[in-house]
Amino acid sequence: MKPHLRRCISCGKVAPKDAFWRVVRVHPSHQLQLDRGMGRSAYLCPRADCLKVAQKKNRLGRALKATVPPSVYEILWQRLSTATVPSPPANCERHDEPTTRQGHSDDDIRG
Numbered sequence: 001m002k003p004h005l006r007r008c009i010s011c012g013k014v015a016p017k018d019a020f021w022r023v024v025r026v027h028p029s030h031q032l033q034l035d036r037g038m039g040r041s042a043y044l045c046p047r048a049d050c051l052k053v054a055q056k057k058n059r060l061g062r063a064l065k066a067t068v069p070p071s072v073y074e075i076l077w078q079r080l081s082t083a084t085v086p087s088p089p090a091n092c093e094r095h096d097e098p099t100t101r102q103g104h105s106d107d108d109i110r111g
């Protein structure tokens, strides 16, 4: 039995549908929802590149023949950020170290 292959709307990669996010235009309300529901579906790699293209070029909206509310993209971006935890840049300096005052006398304070 063949696996159910789907195609990413942004990069065109073909993979089993489990590998993609699924966005569904629910029938008959035409509301968009993620992962589940009956209706027209679009598939998207869980990658920043593909999400960016889908958003910028409205690939999602065209594939679904629907207006994609910003909240849908927000949820996907959030998923992306929680799925991959970026490490903070190494050159990020900390400025909250306790400062050690040396040799400060009252004489230093002038007008």
Ligand SMILES: [Zn+2]
Pocket (backbone or CB within 6 Å): 008, 009, 010, 011, 012, 013, 044, 045, 047, 050
């Ligand atoms: Zn893709």
